[in-house]
Amino acid sequence: MATGRTHRPATRSRGIPEATVARLPLYLRALTGLSERSVPTVSSEELAAAAGVNSAKLRKDFSYLGSYGTRGVGYDVEYLVYQISRELGLTQDWPVVIVGIGNLGAALANYGGFASRGFRVAALIDADPEMAGKPVAGMPVQHSDDLEKIISDNGVSIGVIATPAGAAQPVCERLVAAGVTSILNFAPTVLSVPEGVDVRKVDLSIELQILAFHEQRKAGEGAAAAAAAAAGAPPLKGAARADRKGPDGDMPAVMPA
Numbered sequence: 001m002a003t004g005r006t007h008r009p010a011t012r013s014r015g016i017p018e019a020t021v022a023r024l025p026l027y028l029r030a031l032t033g034l035s036e037r038s039v040p041t042v043s044s045e046e047l048a049a050a051a052g053v054n055s056a057k058l059r060k061d062f063s064y065l066g067s068y069g070t071r072g073v074g075y076d077v078e079y080l081v082y083q084i085s086r087e088l089g090l091t092q093d094w095p096v097v098i099v100g101i102g103n104l105g106a107a108l109a110n111y112g113g114f115a116s117r118g119f120r121v122a123a124l125i126d127a128d129p130e131m132a133g134k135p136v137a138g139m140p141v142q143h144s145d146d147l148e149k150i151i152s153d154n155g156v157s158i159g160v161i162a163t164p165a166g167a168a169q170p171v172c173e174r175l176v177a178a179g180v181t182s183i184l185n186f187a188p189t190v191l192s193v194p195e196g197v198d199v200r201k202v203d204l205s206i207e208l209q210i211l212a213f214h215e216q217r218k219a220g221e222g223a224a225a226a227a228a229a230a231a232g233a234p235p236l237k238g239a240a241r242a243d244r245k246g247p248d249g250d251m252p253a254v255m256p257a
Contacts, residue, residue, distance in 0.1 A: 016087075020061045026051040027058070028084045034077045043074040090118030095154045097180075099171050100163030101126040101141050104186055108162060109137040122154040127167065144171075151178040158182045165189040 030050035034042055044062075048055040062068065062075070065083055069075040085091050096114070098105050101124050109124050124136055127144040134141050142150060150156070159175040161168050161183060168187035175183060182198045185191055191199050 016064045020064055021088075023051070023053060023057075023061055024084050024088055026053065027061070028081065028088070028090075031077055031081045031084070035081055039077055041074045042077055044069060047075065085118070088118075092118065094119045094158055095122035095156045096120065096158045096160060097123045097125055097147075097150060097154070097156050097175075098160045098162060099125045099144065099147070099175070100161060100167070100187075101131055101136055102162065102164075105160075105162035106136050108160060108186075109139065119158070122156055123150045125150065127163075147171075147174055148178040151175070151180060156180060158184070160184045160186070161191075162186045 027047065030047055031042070033050070034047075042050075044055045044059050048058040051058065059068075062080075065087060067075065067080065067083055082091075096119050098108055098121060101109065105124070105126070109121060114121055121137070121139065124139050124141045125144050125147055126132070126141050129143065131141045132143040151159075157180055159180040159182070161171055161175075163171055165188045168185065168189050169191060172183060172185075172191045172193065176193060176197055181196060183191065183193070183200070185199055185201045186203075188203055188205060190201070193199055
């Protein structure tokens with residue numbers, strides 16, 4: 001069984017843009033849903049809608065994979081599932097350690113989607129001596145004193161940090177020193193890592209703040225529209241709208257200062 005220590009996905013060597021890589025999991029999720037419903041083929045328009053992107057961008061993304069579909073038929077669902085899974089490195093077993101088994105870490109440990117997507121939680125690690133040996137998601141929590149040995153014994157190259165902010169950087173440094181080269185960071189802090197180590201940050205508070213911005217903007221637009229209606233002015237249209245999308249459909253034409 002491959003451990004993930006010697007194989008890295010080929011996306012960078014094949015020149016696939018990072019933006020395309022970021023969208024591949026969206027396509028895979030949509031395709032997996034189609035596969036579960038035994039749908040044999042899908043058009044670019046249908047798949048793009050399911051993934052939340054535009055069809056032109058989808059076709060461009062798939063061209064990097066060498067997949068162009070069949071005119072009048074579309075894309076073969078099962079083949080695309082395999083192709084994207086292979087490109088993302090999900091056709092092998094990736095052992096993962098989760099460090100920090102508080103509420104968030106325990107929730108991640110109990111997440112059932114890891115195994116079906118090519119990831120195996122190899123160990124749960126926490127610095128609290130009272131947590132050592134306690135079962136979480138059917139696995140005993142191990143003490144952080146043994147972090148390096150755990151990583152070595154399990155051939156781990158992916159680590160998940162779910163610790164408080166103050167502990168995240170020291171944990172990150174120990175993970176990297178032990179051989180971990182990819183880190184998913186849930187701690188509310190920015191990690192400093194050496195070249196060759198990939199970090200993906202998930203900050204729920206930032207995402208909520210962005211949503212709050214959009215809610216505030218919508219409320220302001222609603223108030224402006226109501227005031228305009230009361231004054232008998234026509235509603236704002238086209239270029240006058242602050243939320244008008246740009247030519248690529250992704251960015252607003254007017255960005256906040």
